[in-house]
Amino acid sequence: MQAILIDDEPLALRRLTSLLSHYPADVQVVGQAANGAEGLTLVRALRPDVVFLDIEMPLLNGFELLSQLEELPSVVFTTAYDHYAVQAFEECSIDYLLKPIEPARLAKTIARLRQLRPARSTAGLNLDDLGQLLQQLKPRETLRSLSVKSGEKILLLSMNDISYFESQERYVFVRTVEGQQYLSSYTIAALEEKLPEQFVRISRSCIVNTHHISNLQRYFGGKFLVTLTDRAASCLETGLAYGGNLKRLIEL
Template identity: 50%
Template sequence: MFTTLLIDDEPIALGRLKRLLAQFDDLIEVVDEALNGLEGIQKIETLRPNLLFLDIEMPQMTGFEMLSRLSYMPMVVFVTAYDQYAIKAFEENSIDYLLKPVEKERLAKTMDKLRNLRPEQEPTLSQESLRQLIGSMVPKKEMHSISVKSGDKILFVPLSDISFFQAEDKYVLLNTVDNKQYLMNYTITSLEEKLPSNFVRVSRSTIVNSTKIREMERYFTGKYMIVMLDQKQTKIESGSTYQENVKRLMEF
């Protein structure tokens, strides 16, 4: 039996989903409902359900944002109005989804999938897969430069001049191909979400510009040493948990 929390800002949609789930009372026990992300966080942390049925587009806080703030991660079935192209991201991350309005036949397929899982099983949506999912679903704005402070001036550094970004302690440094460095106010995670797709995170602390890589060589335990095209030919070691991202570099 999966203890289940329903989260949707539309009471009508919540009521419909609850009625449909009542037909699967041998598998699903709806323990509560929430009408927004903040309420959802509070109830998840208190009730610690096995499963969420989660709306994505909610005011103040999206379903993605709500998940990123959790200390406890249940299994998730997204309820979404995204189109078929965007839904590919859900499939690649092994996360189930339901298109609005939820149909009985499609819900039954979700139930069949759940019957092959255990309520206490580790969820497929880890923090890392959540990060990848958000990156897949949220289109990045077109950017040509990024602003940095230099004394009393604001400089606009063209993205084409950037070799890599690297976090050091609480700061992030922008490194250019001519080996200039600028201190930034962004976190490495916020930069990852902001930058276009040719900027790839290869470790917890580093994002590289894939167009500024000279070569890559295999390193220890599945890692790679990435040599950049900057004047110093900086060497960057990839992180063991970022192997999928490193594979992406080989596809550019």
């Protein structure tokens, strides 16, 4: 089988090339590419039987590359994603190699590729589903501290010192346990994605630090009043669409 290797990590390419060299009767590496755009050009030109394909790459990721091909080769994803991705890849009837690639695991891939001969296309490949999988598996960039301006200074706030975030019109304010207020450069939606798990969104305009919740009180229409342990003993109202966040948190 003629193979193309596509990966933006030189060490990963060298390791895979070395490992595949132990299977000269099965695989002939006819080309390598260091990003998705180069890989697309190479696959179109050489029309290999199999592509060993990284997922996260510059210019085009692996799924974007495949979506632009008129004819799909057999695909083996080489990925750093953990075991949660494994079942999804298997269900799509494609193979995968978790980095760093182990010789024993590659041997199983080679055996599977032998069985696929002479088929050129990958059965069951659903690029839309795999694209959604990629988004779900991307590591969250979690904030460990928050920088805010105070006059001419830039302060770094510990997450434990933050009581809650509140948006007012176009601005988002940070409220601390000691009662200070600072302007944040993040939107509420961005904070919801980046904050540690101790922060929970309770309304369209508010995210609270659950470590500083004193008590909850049932309110009208399935809402709650959330009282915090900060100096101001802040009392916040949950929104209808977000009350479930707190319910799940405290198993009400």
